[in-house]
Amino acid sequence: MARYELVKRSVALITLTNPPVNALSSAVRHGIAKTMERALSDPKVTAVVICGENGRFCGGADIREFAGPLRGPPLVPLLDSIEAGEKPVVAAIEGVALGGGLELALFCHYRIAHFKARLGLPEVTLGILPAAGGTQRLPRLIGIPAALELITTGRHVSAQEALKLGIVDQVTEQNACEVAVEFALRAVAKPLSSRRLSSLTTPCPPNLDALLEAVTMQIQKKARGVMAPLACVQAVRAAATMPYSQGIKRESELMATLFNSGQARALQYCFFAERTAGKWTLPSGAQWNDIKPREIRSAAVIGLGTMGRGIAVSLARVGIPVIAVESDKKLLETGRQMVIGMLERDAKRRGVSASHNLLKFTLGLQDLKDVDLVIEAVFEDMALKKSVFRELSKVCRPATLFCTNTSGLDVDALAGVTDRPQLVIGMHFFSPAHVMKLLEVVCGPRSSSEIVATAMSLGKRMGKVSVAVGNCPGFVGNRMLKPYSDQATFLLEEGATPEQIDKALEDFGFAMGVFRMSDLAGLDVGWRVRKESGLTGPDVDPKNPPRRRQGRKYCPIPDMVCEQGRFGQKTGRGWYMYDKPGGTKAKPDPLIQNLIEMYRNRYGIQPRNITDQEIIERCLFALANEGFRILEDGIAARPEDIDVIYLFGYGFPRHRGGPMFYASMVGLQRVLERLEHYHQAHPDVPHLEPSPLLKKLVACGSPPVQKWREHIKTMHSHL
Numbered sequence: 001m002a003r004y005e006l007v008k009r010s011v012a013l014i015t016l017t018n019p020p021v022n023a024l025s026s027a028v029r030h031g032i033a034k035t036m037e038r039a040l041s042d043p044k045v046t047a048v049v050i051c052g053e054n055g056r057f058c059g060g061a062d063i064r065e066f067a068g069p070l071r072g073p074p075l076v077p078l079l080d081s082i083e084a085g086e087k088p089v090v091a092a093i094e095g096v097a098l099g100g101g102l103e104l105a106l107f108c109h110y111r112i113a114h115f116k117a118r119l120g121l122p123e124v125t126l127g128i129l130p131a132a133g134g135t136q137r138l139p140r141l142i143g144i145p146a147a148l149e150l151i152t153t154g155r156h157v158s159a160q161e162a163l164k165l166g167i168v169d170q171v172t173e174q175n176a177c178e179v180a181v182e183f184a185l186r187a188v189a190k191p192l193s194s195r196r197l198s199s200l201t202t203p204c205p206p207n208l209d210a211l212l213e214a215v216t217m218q219i220q221k222k223a224r225g226v227m228a229p230l231a232c233v234q235a236v237r238a239a240a241t242m243p244y245s246q247g248i249k250r251e252s253e254l255m256a257t258l259f260n261s262g263q264a265r266a267l268q269y270c271f272f273a274e275r276t277a278g279k280w281t282l283p284s285g286a287q288w289n290d291i292k293p294r295e296i297r298s299a300a301v302i303g304l305g306t307m308g309r310g311i312a313v314s315l316a317r318v319g320i321p322v323i324a325v326e327s328d329k330k331l332l333e334t335g336r337q338m339v340i341g342m343l344e345r346d347a348k349r350r351g352v353s354a355s356h357n358l359l360k361f362t363l364g365l366q367d368l369k370d371v372d373l374v375i376e377a378v379f380e381d382m383a384l385k386k387s388v389f390r391e392l393s394k395v396c397r398p399a400t401l402f403c404t405n406t407s408g409l410d411v412d413a414l415a416g417v418t419d420r421p422q423l424v425i426g427m428h429f430f431s432p433a434h435v436m437k438l439l440e441v442v443c444g445p446r447s448s449s450e451i452v453a454t455a456m457s458l459g460k461r462m463g464k465v466s467v468a469v470g471n472c473p474g475f476v477g478n479r480m481l482k483p484y485s486d487q488a489t490f491l492l493e494e495g496a497t498p499e500q501i502d503k504a505l506e507d508f509g510f511a512m513g514v515f516r517m518s519d520l521a522g523l524d525v526g527w528r529v530r531k532e533s534g535l536t537g538p539d540v541d542p543k544n545p546p547r548r549r550q551g552r553k554y555c556p557i558p559d560m561v562c563e564q565g566r567f568g569q570k571t572g573r574g575w576y577m578y579d580k581p582g583g584t585k586a587k588p589d590p591l592i593q594n595l596i597e598m599y600r601n602r603y604g605i606q607p608r609n610i611t612d613q614e615i616i617e618r619c620l621f622a623l624a625n626e627g628f629r630i631l632e633d634g635i636a637a638r639p640e641d642i643d644v645i646y647l648f649g650y651g652f653p654r655h656r657g658g659p660m661f662y663a664s665m666v667g668l669q670r671v672l673e674r675l676e677h678y679h680q681a682h683p684d685v686p687h688l689e690p691s692p693l694l695k696k697l698v699a700c701g702s703p704p705v706q707k708w709r710e711h712i713k714t715m716h717s718h719l
């Protein structure tokens with residue numbers, strides 16, 4: 001796990017060998033201890049270079065080991081021996097030096113980085129802190145403000161920025177290992193005392209307290225309820241106010257409080273869930289690592305509304321030529337200007353030049369005859385989408401892949417009107433499509449494994465987190481949203497206010513509560529869907545008892561809000577009021593309170609006191625319950641996929657892990673009992689009836705979320 005060689009007759013070259021990222025597993029730590037001991041005790045050796053195999057220095061501690069009992073040599077004493085030695089030790093950083101990897105480098109006396117390397121202390125994103133001396137050593141090296149920013153955000157820096165900050169001593173375009181060996185030979189005669197970070201005093205800014213206070217407030221505002229960044233601030237304060245050895249003690253005390261916390265477990269789960277999501281398998285047995293995706297050299301986007309514009313930008317900025325299509329001249333010109341503007345702003349932000357030349361705008365589908373892939377993003381209307389796909393079948397060459405950006409319509413029905421159903425798939429982007437990271441890849445029963453592989457790989461190329469899901473109304477994300485938002489409106493009827501419900505959800509960690517989120521998305525969208533499905537509007541059967549539709553409980557308050565022309569932020573009025581149409585600052589609106597009160601009076605509903613606990617349980621357990629049904633139905637292959645969808649598409653707080661992980665943390669038994677309780681109180685709400693899979697998992701002793709798959713695999717998979 002650590003290879004030892006003698007090079008240039010007097011330099012010990014220690015190579016970490018733990019693919020793919022040379023994580024500091026117990027075996028690697030053993031390897032470092034043994035090889036360092038050998039280097040320090042061999043009189044032939046005058047200097048040491050530490051590097052990583054396969055052009056990657058080190059990705060940090062082995063996160064998988066955090067789940068079990070800690071074994072092997074602890075990191076800090078091991079690294080102390082590197083710094084304390086009398087022979088210069090140089091870190092040759094290629095690829096990445098992250099977390100414990102950078103901390104290892106900070107114990108070395110010198111650091112040489114390849115110009116493409118990335119460095120950082122991302123532990124905070126895993127719910128912990130850099131507890132191998134990082135919080136004490138980085139501030140001594142680069143000062144409190146810069147260290148504080150890197151440690152509390154976990155941001156990676158380029159080699160060039162690391163050089164500017166003073167983290168590395170040299171950046172090279174050559175082989176970093178060879179440069180480091182030469183560097184080490186030159187360092188042999190030089191004194192090491194000033195290179196030992198533990199012996200330095202932290203340069204302290206005069207406004208330390210104000211700085212720490214400002215950063216704390218910023219964190220509390222941005223990451224409400226998240227523990228790790230606040231602990232990082234405390235650890236950095238210790239670097240400024242305590243001697244090194246006491247600072248290290250403080251660092252490890254703070255780490256101990258974080259290490260076993262639910263937040264750390266949730267964040268580490270998210271890290272692996274995101275990687276698991278890319279590993280799709282189809283019922284045919286085809287899977288992510290054996291199907292070659294097609295190369296996409298050109299694409300077309302049909303429809304330049306909000307979604308189409310974002311999709312066109314996402315494609316062009318990764319170098320894919322795009323033909324954008326609209327149905328009339330005026331819409332085309334507006335779309336063109338918007339796309340160019342978005343592309344320019346995006347390029348400016350990224351410090352690159354905008355790729356205008358990759359975009360072509362046209363009114364005619366005939367121009368698409370030679371493209372590799374088409375993404376349809378027209379209005380959410382089945383008849384319109386079908387007519388577009390019929391037309392495309394006539395125009396495009398037989399090998400062109402067809403994708404639809406529908407947010408919930410039947411992908412198989414669309415495939416059915418084409419001449420190539422096996423080459424049709426859903427690519428459900430989230431708005432704004434050039435910003436949001438999530439992509440649901442909706443596999444119809446006839447989608448070929450090649451098109452699944454291509455859509456997943458294209459998503460990755462566009463920087464998206466892509467999740468393969470099956471075809472059903474609303475797919476995964478929007479299907480689950482219904483029980484969640486239904487509970488919120490039922491709670492309004494029963495006595496809560498939009499502000500109270502939103503506050504409970506925001507205190508839980510959502511960036512926005514359900515009502516503020518609906519105002520942002522536009523209330524008219526859901527209203528149209530409800531009208532089309534006969535839940536409201538003139539087509540509703542008058543024989544329906546009030547507040548019941550299709551045999552179940554129905555709350556018409558959202559329809560009443562829309563009937564008043566209140567469509568959310570865009571009209572300046574929705575569940576809240578805004579200072580102007582398009583305004584974003586939500587204020588409670590007495591008119592909404594009146595509307596709800598009148599509604600309660602009309603139906604004789606006596607409002608009751610509703611606790612935040614009930615709001616969280618009803619909204620989130622209903623959400624997870626639908627997740628269990630989705631797993632049963634084989635629409636999502638794994639709970640991780642559902643969680644990733646909610647983390648990246650719906651603002652579910654990452655430190656809670658996603659709805660399914662959250663349910664497992666609360667305890668499946670408890671979730672089951674609470675759902676049974678609420679379902680008894682509301683027997684006409686089927687979403688509150690515990691799903692068979694939840695019951696099955698509880699009967700099996702509530703296994704951890706990673707093991708649920710074993711209980712699902714017998715069920716029918718659409719994936």
Ligand SMILES: CC(C)(COP(=O)(O)OP(=O)(O)OC[C@H]1O[C@@H](n2cnc3c(N)ncnc32)[C@H](O)[C@@H]1OP(=O)(O)O)[C@@H](O)C(=O)NCCC(=O)NCCSC(=O)/C=C/CCCCCCCCCCCCC(=O)O
Pocket residue numbers: 020021023059060061062063064070075096098099100101122123126129130131132255256259260272275276
């Ligand atoms: C940028 C990357 C490194 C690479 O990205 P990419 O090329 O895109 O590849 P990926 O798909 O992401 O990864 C490839 C596979 O590698 C796996 N992987 C990656 N990193 C790790 C890792 N660090 N550990 C394990 N596995 C890793 C990944 O899952 C992929 O596997 P697979 O293909 O899915 O199977 C990118 O991967 C990346 O960003 N990685 C994470 C980097 C990171 O966050 N590093 C920090 C890790 S935490 C750390 O270093 C902490 C150090 C402090 C010291 C710790 C001391 C611990 C003891 C504490 C005791 C506490 C007190 C106890 C109290 C008590 O109980 O009493």
